[in-house]
Amino acid sequence: MEIDKEYRPETVEGRWYKEWVEHGLFQARPESGKPPWCIVLPPPNITGNLHIGHVLNHTLHDVLARWRRMQGWDVLWLPGTDHAGIATQMVVERELAKEGKDRHALGREAFIARAWEWKRNYGGRIIDALKGLGASCDWTRERFTLDEGLSRAVRTVFVRLYHEGLIYRDRYIVNWCPRCRTAISDLETLHEPVRGKLYTVRYPAAEGKGKGIPVATTRPETMLGDTAVAVHPDDDRYRAMVGRQLILPLVSRSIPVIADAFVDPAFGTGAVKVTPAHDPNDFLAGQRHGLAQVVVIDTAGRMTAEAGEFAGLDRLQARKRIVQRLEDLGLLLDVKDHEHAVGHCQRCGTMIEPLLSTQWFVRIASLAGPAIEAVRDGRLQFVPASWSKTYFEWLSNIHDWCISRQLWWGHRIPAWYCDACGNVEVSEEDPPACSRCGGTLRQDEDVLDTWFSSALWPFSTLGWPERTPDLERYYPTRLLITGFDIIFFWVARMVMMGLKFMGDVPFREVYIHGLVRDAEGQKMSKSKGNTIEPSELQSRYGTDAVRFTMSILAAPGNDIPLSPERMEGYRAFANKLWNACRFVLLRLGDERPARIAGDSPLTLTDRWIVSRTHQVIREVEAALEQYRFDRAADALYHFVWHEFCDWYIEFVKPDLAAAQKGEADADQGRVATARAVLLEVLDTLLRLLHPFMPYLTEELWQKIPHEGDYLAAAAWPKADDARLDVRAERDVEILQDLVVKVRNLRAESNIDPSRRIEVRIHASSPRNAHLVTEQAGLIAALCRAESVRTVESFEEGLIAARGVVRGLEVAVPLAGLLDLDVERARLGRELARIETEVEGRARKLGNESFLLRAPAEVVERERAAQKEMLDKKKRLENTLASLGGGTRP
């Protein structure tokens, strides 16, 4: 068997994915009779590039999907992409701009065709990257949010919500991005602190009665649209002015002073200018007081004709001019620095303009209630559970959702207007003419918020509104895995829509993972330049190492600090596994040993590794059941490296080496059994590791004797309690401690590593003495000893490095080589350590309260430990005395 000395991922990864897909291993099998297990991929944007966060997210998906599939579930991991309205439109517009065109010149139809073309060319890039990670999605069921079926679902939902009064059209103040030229929702508006100014402007009284009122504002340009000044009803300063008229400077319009409790008398001057068309608060105040709405800023962020002399200016330019004019008029009373939060467009960062505009909204409160309830009563669970609080918080304070976007790329709103009679028709099928007057209909120009279609993803992808077999079988899906950043955007909305249209939650659990950060814990961002390209990581460390790193770092509730050293470590782990396999293959020769037969004479160490293996199967399974990817990966790492490689392989080396050299005394039966055990354990390990490291494990599994075509389609190991062996585990632990002790004595006494030593052991119990005698050869091999033997007692005046471990007293006689001072000092340190521990425990055992109230088994454990410690202490003291010391340093 030819096998390289090191694992080279690049020679392996390309092959397997293709084969897995070609053999249909990732396809759901509704007819299989297996229980269904479904998860939907959070559809990445077609404009997106695979970033490190995707790697984390997709790795966790794939670990679970592969694990459940091996366990015998009918797994459907449903992939797809999102049309990403604003993002895609921006990309295509940019392309057009390069050609000197714009979308208006092109026209709607041609533009959309162009966007589809872009999607065809580039929309699959992120999916290709996903495949490179080894993601075991069912590609035969891949979906796109603008597919015909999904578009049908969008229309159906819109129409039904409309007819139930849950979708409405209204003239309302919305978040407007002057650059994207569209309304956006509250969620797409990010509040960032901006250092601005607070201007105090005097609004003179009408008819020259009094001085008027000083008004504080951060946005003087909106004053042109003021239709009132508001004060608090209890504010004595202005009480007399309420109901009077003021003259709006620069415009000379007469506006009233109104009283309203929304005014904070402590802020600014206690008097607020009211601009119903350009401020959300003022809009509501305007409604309460029946004020006119004067629009002075247009959809491009420029001043309208209403702005008189300032018309056509950009809003920020206008601000400067207006301040200047106010100053000239002596009306500018004060200017102060003022930091406040201002909304910015999530997509392009442009300052949001609150704008009065006619838009479509979802009346969300009645949908939010059931969504809250579903989490409260446990139909849906967050992992970690603490996220449910965030979810409740948002849903309880939710505002109506603005769903119309002034874009072309997306689901066009299925509403038609009749210009002749003013009729509005909302329907699933395009209506031919006005049903009331027969007049010509004009479809709404706008499209829906991309998140509207995403909200339907768990059922629209399964065929809804048709009652397809897939929908019946796989809804509700099992689980959703995503980051906390889209709990509001996506998770909550899916829950609302799922409950509304399917009558059940879209998934039983939501696993929320952290954010991938750089090694310093900084958020990765392009502007900081600390982003990591996944493909670079994959080629540098291998995809499996990247996946393993993600898994082992995915502790619930934690962000993931990605450090190169760490990943380097898991690349080494992949190599370690590779070499463990290499060892087994080299020792197998041409043999194809059978699995461990029922009557195989297993040695102590065989029984130990088999027992440990079944313990690990349990651990990994329990961890994955609770989505503890970190624990599962950690258990495997530790077992492979520090039990299988460090110990078991070392245990069997002497047996196998004899056979390899063709020595006459090689026990052929023993060799066969050792080979069978090695193989069985390795086979189990490869299965357990496969969900984390699919490429490497498939490659290795194919190299060792195996049954079946692909590891990816092999069965998950079953933990078998009959294979557990507590006594073997205990005995091997004693052997390990003993070996470590001897090695430690060698090292501390500076004994040449190549020198064969003599080891004498005095055991406190016959059982342990027997164990040592029986395993003397093995112990000798593991600590390079000439001989290992048990003694009744150590001879008088023996010069030796000594130690005590687990009731076994060890002496390595070293006449002439041992530095007695060094040895005395070392033992003195050990004695001091033991004494501290003994004292502490004595205090505890002398505490009546403890004896009285602590559980009996805890007390017993402490007593036993104390006894052992005291024995150990006595032996050490004796040893020190025999070295001619006895006093501690």
Next chain:
RNA sequence: GGGGCGUUAACUCAGCGGUAGAGUGCCAUCUUCACACGGUGGAAGUCGCAGGUUCAAAUCCUGCACGCCCCACCA
């Protein structure tokens, strides 16, 4: 203004009622026939601070400090 999270070895994190663990790094040592992407041994922590509950607290409770993050229509 409201809410959440974190603070444990040099670093990154586990542990979450019975006197501390891992990986990396560090020190020493070894090219012994799977692996130097390796072996062996070792050093390293008053578990943010102050109280409280308990026989017993990194672990539960209450404050405080520092750091991070969400949400929010005070001009």
